[in-house]
Amino acid sequence: MEEGSNTVGTCGELAGKVALVTGAGRGIGRGIAGKLASLGALVLINYRGSELRAREAAEEIRAAGGRAECLGCDVSDYAACGAMVETVIKEYGHVDILVNNAGITRDNLLMRMSEQEYDEVLDTNLKGAFNTIRHLSRYFLKQRSGKIINISSVSGVMGNPGQANYSASKAGLIGLTKSVARELASRGVCVNAVAPGFIDTEMTQTLSEKAKSSGLAAVPMGRMGTVEDVAEVVAFLAGNKSDYITGQVICVDGGMAI
Numbered sequence: 001m002e003e004g005s006n007t008v009g010t011c012g013e014l015a016g017k018v019a020l021v022t023g024a025g026r027g028i029g030r031g032i033a034g035k036l037a038s039l040g041a042l043v044l045i046n047y048r049g050s051e052l053r054a055r056e057a058a059e060e061i062r063a064a065g066g067r068a069e070c071l072g073c074d075v076s077d078y079a080a081c082g083a084m085v086e087t088v089i090k091e092y093g094h095v096d097i098l099v100n101n102a103g104i105t106r107d108n109l110l111m112r113m114s115e116q117e118y119d120e121v122l123d124t125n126l127k128g129a130f131n132t133i134r135h136l137s138r139y140f141l142k143q144r145s146g147k148i149i150n151i152s153s154v155s156g157v158m159g160n161p162g163q164a165n166y167s168a169s170k171a172g173l174i175g176l177t178k179s180v181a182r183e184l185a186s187r188g189v190c191v192n193a194v195a196p197g198f199i200d201t202e203m204t205q206t207l208s209e210k211a212k213s214s215g216l217a218a219v220p221m222g223r224m225g226t227v228e229d230v231a232e233v234v235a236f237l238a239g240n241k242s243d244y245i246t247g248q249v250i251c252v253d254g255g256m257a258i
């Protein structure tokens with residue numbers, strides 16, 4: 001299915017739910033936003049630099065009959081995340097689903113990796129998720145419900161040469177997921193991680209041909225994943241069919257992490 005081609009209504013499994021998806025102007029986040037909207041959720045599309053594409057994503061959702069709004073915020077900025085959450089609560093009253101999807105790579109071999117490359121990746125991929133979870137959790141606790149889905153990576157499960165920073169951030173995200181799941185479970189809040197493998201987005205399109213073919217060779221199913229492959233699993237974790245699942249990591253990777 002093409003991005004934004006979902007048929008949407010205000011009825012559906014997620015009708016009445018408000019979903020905040022970080023980094024949703026493009027790539028996997030955009031696919032997740034479209035999928036959640038197609039199930040009836042009002043989707044809040046967070047972006048950092050891609051304002052135009054975030055607006056396009058929201059337009060696509062509205063054109064298909066769904067509901068979406070855009071919110072600019074750099075998730076690595078703790079105070080800015082707090083302000084974003086306050087704005088959302090003021091405007092919509094509640095948030096039911098948080099998808100921490102925003103992520104970056106700054107690949108380099110360890111011996112060449114700069115402190116800046118390390119810090120930027122950790123600040124966005126790991127601290128960014130902490131920031132949104134920290135600010136939103138008090139509302140989830142008060143309402144005694146909520147779904148938090150963190151987009152990790154098979155690199156965080158298995159490690160990957162050239163990605164010490166990225167793998168550390170994504171493994172950290174798994175630890176964050178499990179700890180917060182334990183803390184919030186008794187209050188009806190589910191916290192899970194999805195670990196995609198090799199997915200066809202701009203993040204992987206910019207890899208060298210050599211890196212692409214070795215990436216593909218590591219996939220037992222022999223094909224790259226699509227944003228829809230990931231979005232389907234996120235939608236399952238966002239809905240009530242997964243109400244008894246928390247603290248889990250689901251690999252969406254064509255078998256890479258077997």
Ligand code: NDP
Pocket residue numbers: 022023024025026027028029046047048049050051073074075076101102103104124128151152153154195196197198199200201202203204
């Ligand atoms: P893209 O590079 O296509 O998109 C990254 C998204 O993250 C953009 O929407 C970008 O927004 C957003 N983003 C980056 N930094 C920030 C920030 N500081 N604040 C807010 N938003 C930010 O990547 P993918 O769609 O491929 O990846 C999405 C997620 O999936 C990432 O967490 C990635 O690590 C993970 N993943 C991807 C895999 C793949 O093979 N593609 C495999 C495993 C995991 P903007 O453009 O507005 O800056």
